[in-house]
Amino acid sequence: MYFLGISGGVLSGNQDGAAALIHNGEIIAAAEEERLIQIKHASGLLPKNAIRFCLKQAGISIRDVASVTFPGATYKNFNEILHDYFDFTFGYSPPIVLEDHHLCHAASTYYLWTREPALILTMDYSGDGTSTFAAVGENLDIRELYRISKPNSLGVFYSILTQYLGYQKDSDEYKVMGLASYGKPTLDFSEVLHIHGEKYQLNPAHLKSAVSPGLPAPSKQEKIYVGNLSLPQPARLSGEPVTEYHMNVAASGQKSLETMVLHLVERLVKKTGIRRLCLAGGVSLNCSMNQKIRESSLVDDFFVPPHVSDAGLAIGGALLQSVKNNIAPKPLNHAYLGPEYRNEEIRQVLDDCHLNYEFLENIEARVAEDLARGMIIGWFQGRMEFGPRALGNRSILADPRDESMKDKINRLVKFREEYRPFTPSVLEEKQADYFKGVIVSPYMTITFDVIESKKRIIPAVTHVDGTARIQSVNPVTNPRYHKLISEFEKITGVPVVLNTSLNVMGQPITCEPRSALQTYFSSGLDGLALGNFYLKKNP
Numbered sequence: 001m002y003f004l005g006i007s008g009g010v011l012s013g014n015q016d017g018a019a020a021l022i023h024n025g026e027i028i029a030a031a032e033e034e035r036l037i038q039i040k041h042a043s044g045l046l047p048k049n050a051i052r053f054c055l056k057q058a059g060i061s062i063r064d065v066a067s068v069t070f071p072g073a074t075y076k077n078f079n080e081i082l083h084d085y086f087d088f089t090f091g092y093s094p095p096i097v098l099e100d101h102h103l104c105h106a107a108s109t110y111y112l113w114t115r116e117p118a119l120i121l122t123m124d125y126s127g128d129g130t131s132t133f134a135a136v137g138e139n140l141d142i143r144e145l146y147r148i149s150k151p152n153s154l155g156v157f158y159s160i161l162t163q164y165l166g167y168q169k170d171s172d173e174y175k176v177m178g179l180a181s182y183g184k185p186t187l188d189f190s191e192v193l194h195i196h197g198e199k200y201q202l203n204p205a206h207l208k209s210a211v212s213p214g215l216p217a218p219s220k221q222e223k224i225y226v227g228n229l230s231l232p233q234p235a236r237l238s239g240e241p242v243t244e245y246h247m248n249v250a251a252s253g254q255k256s257l258e259t260m261v262l263h264l265v266e267r268l269v270k271k272t273g274i275r276r277l278c279l280a281g282g283v284s285l286n287c288s289m290n291q292k293i294r295e296s297s298l299v300d301d302f303f304v305p306p307h308v309s310d311a312g313l314a315i316g317g318a319l320l321q322s323v324k325n326n327i328a329p330k331p332l333n334h335a336y337l338g339p340e341y342r343n344e345e346i347r348q349v350l351d352d353c354h355l356n357y358e359f360l361e362n363i364e365a366r367v368a369e370d371l372a373r374g375m376i377i378g379w380f381q382g383r384m385e386f387g388p389r390a391l392g393n394r395s396i397l398a399d400p401r402d403e404s405m406k407d408k409i410n411r412l413v414k415f416r417e418e419y420r421p422f423t424p425s426v427l428e429e430k431q432a433d434y435f436k437g438v439i440v441s442p443y444m445t446i447t448f449d450v451i452e453s454k455k456r457i458i459p460a461v462t463h464v465d466g467t468a469r470i471q472s473v474n475p476v477t478n479p480r481y482h483k484l485i486s487e488f489e490k491i492t493g494v495p496v497v498l499n500t501s502l503n504v505m506g507q508p509i510t511c512e513p514r515s516a517l518q519t520y521f522s523s524g525l526d527g528l529a530l531g532n533f534y535l536k537k538n539p
């Protein structure tokens with residue numbers, strides 16, 4: 001049986017639309033709409049193109065789909081709306097199932113991880129009126145412990161912080177997290193956010209009414225706080241200089257978030273005796289917070305999947321239907337679930353564009369050589385990743401040993417100022433030589449401390465606080481990327497490359513060869529490897 005899950009939608013605040021197709025408990029295909037239409041976040045859209053991709057990848061028609069699940073249990077008339085949408089767009093509508101937003105988040109992490117008893121904690125801005133959901137998973141059962149309703153929300157709290165610091169909510173929260181490492185937690189946010197029993201409470205006096213339950217979500221630009229945050233300085237406007245004060249605000253807010261989440265985890269562990277934890281929801285994109293959880297003595301085993309944002313709801317919704325039909329989900333081995341382009345298709349595009357290229361059997365060795373010479377190379381291979389991180393199939397790669405590489409890539413390729421450095425992709429079997437901690441981390445969802453003696457060897461991927469958001473690269477799940485890093489190690493002695501997503505600022509990650517070429521020709525990339533084809537600007 002095929003189960004289709006979708007997310008996104010046409011209501012205010014709906015974004016990150018995606019589609020996922022589950023067959024025999026396995027994710028056959030999943031893609032985010034923004035990548036296919038090349039419009040960041042694909043706000044206010046249902047994932048028409050992602051659905052088409054899923055059906056094509058499986059070689060089925062919409063009539064073969066047993067059900068379509070949408071995360072919106074409280075949405076009025078949405079069953080009829082989606083029925084009409086599928087009828088109109090695809091000529092046929094499978095039965096529509098509406099599931100609770102946070103139950104979908106919970107399914108998207110627990111079902112893909114373990115059957116052992118585990119705590120499930122999902123945290124976001126809000127979905128179906130809930131902002132935090134705690135449950136115990138065991139076998140195929142997800143038993144709710146409690147939920148916290150909007151406007152109490154850690155996502156709302158972090159969005160306030162994001163807006164106060166002059167950035168855009170629902171988009172730039174990662175900049176605040178990066179900035180936090182430069183500051184000191186000198187400010188006290190306890191009047192805004194504080195512990196309340198086994199939960200937390202956000203002071204509603206600071207919130208505009210649009211954050212209240214039942215009212216439409218405010219736009220990204222619209223302020224969600226009323227301005228009486230009792231902070232020493234007025235909010236920073238976009239474009240104004242970032243000062244030490246702003247860094248301290250970010251550090252203080254980050255600390256408050258971590259304190260609240262560690263409190264939730266501590267109480268849940270105490271209540272259940274379970275020391276295994278998985279996360280989902282947009283707040284769990286905060287990899288610094290995830291590091292604090294992993295390093296705490298509270299849990300022994302910890303999982304954060306690659307798709308914790310609302311795109312992952314498509315996977316969670318479809319998995320729920322699979323379980324209801326007694327088909328157990330299979331564990332997640334990798335995030336390479338999107339479209340793939342064969343060499344013949346790539347060659348056709350290159351020829352149509354009248355481009356010069358080389359065909360290389362051992363493209364990994366040649367690219368490794370050029371990376372070691374200081375070149376910045378686009379790396380477009382295999383199936384596109386699902387989730388916000390490029391994991392070596394739609395990536396820009398560079399030498400992590402060069403301290404100036406971060407500024408060089410930001411200036412020539414990404415056209416941005418960033419407070420987090422780029423990510424290290426490291427051979428899984430060599431991870432322990434460079435980073436502290438034993439958990440394999442294939443999805444860049446957790447930061448790790450870089451081993452002291454290695455910081456000077458890989459400065460371009462070491463953050464100011466000595467951490468790195470690593471990707472452990474496995475030879476089975478991504479053999480080509482593993483081979484490339486191995487070739488780089490042969491030349492340099494370092495089993496690590498710098499990895500950032502194949503896009504420029506404000507654009508979604510590249511999906512298909514033509515958009516990879518657009519990125520290549522409109523930026524300072526020195527080379528682009530597409531399948532076995534290699535393009536260079538200065539051969």
Ligand SMILES: [Fe+2]
Nearest residue numbers: 124127281310
């Ligand atoms: Fe969510």
